[in-house]
Amino acid sequence: MDLSSLTPDKQVKLQYWLDVIRQCRASGLTNQIWCEQHDISLKSYYYWLSKIRKLALEELPRKKNGIHMCTDQQSTALTESPAEFAELSLPDRNISRSTPAAILHIGSITVELYEGTSAQMLENILKAVQSC
Template structure:
């Protein structure tokens, strides 16, 4: 799945979960404690971490291929 082809609704959902994950990690709490305090299912939290990681990994080859330095013959 290409991030740029996601529907606007899916992009909003992805951004929401990115924010949730960042807030949890910045809190200093365990994932379980933070999720309990924010009424978020730990299962959903880990599902979205995996989904976001997969999307990020799929984007890597595309970004690497487009940003390779040109070889200059001397």
């Protein structure tokens, strides 16, 4: 199924479920609890999650080949841009790495956090732990 072949009604429904899935994931709750709290059938949630994943996988080869499907059903060729490198700062060598500043025990998972751990890194760690 191609995004451009969807009727406007189906595009609206797809966008609705995409928003539902994003809200559920952002909530930090399990899918089951979130769906119960929002009166959404868990079966419908997983049906649409599967459908959206399938559409996303079908879109990957198009994007890789330089084609992007716009929401107004017009396709536009993307020009390839040269690779760029981002400058990264090295962590402060004076920060002691031997003793963690905090240790989190979440179920069977243990996470050790050291001084200088960025907020972004902490957020990524918590998201990864949440998905386990």
